[in-house]
Amino acid sequence: xxxxxxxxxxxxxxxxxxxxxxxxxxxxxxxxxxxxxxxxxxxxxxxxxxxxxxxxxxxxxxxxxxxxxxxxxxxxxxxxxxxxxxxxxxxxxxxxxxxxxxxxxxxxxxxxxxxxxxxxxxxxxxxxxxxxxxxxxxxxxxxxxxxxxxxxxxxxxxxxxxxxxxxxxxxxxxxxxxxxxxxxxxxxxxxxxxxxxxxxxxxxxxxxxxxxxxxxxxxxxxxxxxxxxxxxxxxxxxxxxxxxxxxxxxxxxxxxxxxxxxxxxxxxxxxxxxxxxxxxxxxxxxxxxxxxxxxxxxxxxxxxx
Numbered sequence: 370x371x372x373x374x375x376x377x378x379x380x381x382x383x384x385x386x387x388x389x390x391x392x393x394x395x396x397x398x399x400x401x402x403x404x405x406x407x408x409x410x411x412x413x414x415x416x417x418x419x420x421x422x423x424x425x426x427x428x429x430x431x432x433x434x435x436x437x438x439x440x441x442x443x444x445x446x447x448x449x450x451x452x453x454x455x456x457x458x459x460x461x462x463x464x465x466x467x468x469x470x471x472x473x474x475x476x477x478x479x480x481x482x483x484x485x486x487x488x489x490x491x492x493x494x495x496x497x498x499x500x501x502x503x504x505x506x507x508x509x510x511x512x513x514x515x516x517x518x519x520x521x522x523x524x525x526x527x528x529x530x531x532x533x534x535x536x537x538x539x540x541x542x543x544x545x546x547x548x549x550x551x552x553x554x555x556x557x558x559x560x561x562x563x564x565x566x567x568x569x570x571x572x573x574x575x576x577x578x579x580x581x582x583x584x585x586x587x588x589x590x591x592x593x594x595x596x597x598x599x600x601x602x603x604x605x606x607x608x609x610x611x612x613x614x615x616x617x618x619x620x621x622x623x624x625x626x627x628x629x630x631x632x633x634x635x636x637x638x639x640x641x642x643x644x645x646x647x648x649x650x651x652x653x654x655x656x657x658x659x660x661x662x663x664x665x666x667x668x669x670x671x672x673x674x
Contacts, residue, residue, distance in 0.1 A: 377557055377613065381565035384558070385421075388550050392425035395548055396433065404434040404523030405548075406514050409456050409464075411439070411449035413578035414551065415528040416456040417563045420575055421550045422526060423460040436521055437461035440513060442471040442506045449584070452577050459574040467513065474509040478502055507543030514546070524548060532556035532609065535616050536644070537651020538593065555617075556583075556609040583609070597643050615644045 378384060396402060405422050409415045419437060426433050437460065439453035450466070457464030479486045488498045514525045527549035529539050534552060539545065551559055560579060567575030583593040583605050594601050594608045601608045611628065618626035618635060625632045639645050653659075 376617075377555060377610075379558075379561055381562050384554070384562055385424075385566060388421050389424045389428065392421065392548070392550060393428050396425065396429055399524075400431070402433065402522065402524060404436050404518070404521040405526055406436045406438070406518045406521065406523050407461075407526040407528065408510055408514050409437045409439050409453040410528075411445075411452035411456070411578075412581055412583060413559060413563055413575075414530055414533075416452065416574055416578035417559055417566075418526055418528045418550050419456050419460040420563075420566065420572065434462040434521065434523075435460060436517060436523065437464045438514065438517065439464075439466040440470050440510045441466070441468060442474045442509070444503075444506075446584075448581070452574070452581060455577060456574045459572070470509060470513055474506050477509060478505050481505065504540050504543060507540035511543050511546075518547075526550070527552055530554050530556050530559050532613055532616065534655070535620070536597070536612075536647050537654045539654070541654055541657055555613045557606075557613045560606050560609065579606070597647065599643065612644050615642065616648060619645055619648065 405426070407415060407419050407422060409419060419435065422435050426435055437457040439450060439457060441450055441453075454464075454466065457466075475486070478489075482501075485498060485502055488494050489502060511525070517523070518525050525546035527544070527546035528551070529544055529549065530551050531553050532555050533539055554562070563575045564579045566572060567579065592605065594605060597612055598608050601611070615626055615628065615638075624635060626635055626638070627633075635645075639649065
C-alpha cells in the first residue's frame with residue numbers, strides 16, 4: 370500500500386462523506402453480498418468503523434446486515450467489553466459477545482505449546498511469550514469472524530488505521546479483513562473524525578471510544594503509548610499526534626522532526642526512537658507475502674551469479 374505524504378486533514382465532514390461514498394460504491398460492485406462482519410474491541414478504531422458501516426448500509430437500496438462480535442480473550446478489560454457492547458447495540462443489526470472463544474483460543478495455545486500456558490501464569494511473563502500468545506488470540510478472532518462472514522454471505526471489515534499499519538501494530542493473518550474504511554487515515558484523523566461525528570449526532574459510543582485507553586487488545590502492554598512513547602506524560606490522543614508527526618516526517622523524507630520543544634534530526638532517531646525502530650523492524654509485514662518473481666525462478670538472480 371502506498372504511504373500517504375499528505376498533511377493531517379481536519380475537514381471531517383468531507384472525510385466522513387467520502388468514506389461512506391466509497392463504501393457505497395464498493396458494495397454496489399458486489400450485489401450478492403448480504404452482510405458486513407466486524408469485530409468490536411471497545412476501541413476507537415473498531416467503533417468508528419462500525420459507525421461508518423452503519424451509515425454506508427443506510428445508503429444502499431438492498432438489505433445488508435451489519436453483524437458485530439465482541440471477542441474477549443483473557444486480557445480484555447471490563448471497560449473495553451462495556452464499550453464493545455455499547456457499540457454493538459448502537460450500530461449492529463445482530464450483535465453477540467462470544468466468551469466461549471476464549472476457551473478455544475487458550476486451548477489452542479496449550480495444544481501448540483503447553484509451556485506457553487505455564488509462562489502465562491507467571492507474574493512477570495516475558496514480552497516475547499505475550500506476543501506469541503497474542504498472535505494466537507488475534508488469529509483465533511479472525512478465524513471466528515471469517516467463519517461468520519461465510520455463514521452470513523458477508524465480508525469482514527478491517528479496523529486498522531494508517532498509523533497502526535506503519536507501526537506493524539497488527540498480526541499477520543490475524544487482523545486484516547476484506548474492506549477498510551480507515552486504513553489510510555492517521556490515528557489522529559480517526560480521533561478527530563470520531564469526536565466530530567460523536568458530537569454532531571450525540572453518539573455516546575463514539576465519544577466513549579475517543580476517551581478510551583488505546584491498547585492492542587492482546588495483553589502485550591498496558592497501552593500503545595507505553596511501547597511507543599514510554600516517557601509520554603500527556604493524553605493518549607496528543608501522544609498519537611506526536612507519533613503521527615514522526616512517521617509523517619520520516620515517510621516524507623524530512624531531515625528534522627519537532628518532538629516536544631526540540632527539532633531533532635531524523636537520521637539520529639532511526640536506531641533509537643521507539644516509533645521509528647518499530648516502523649523499520651516491521652517492514653516485512655507490509656511486504657507480506659514475499660514471492661520469488663517468475664524472472665528469478667526461470668533465470669536466477671543476476672546479482673548473485
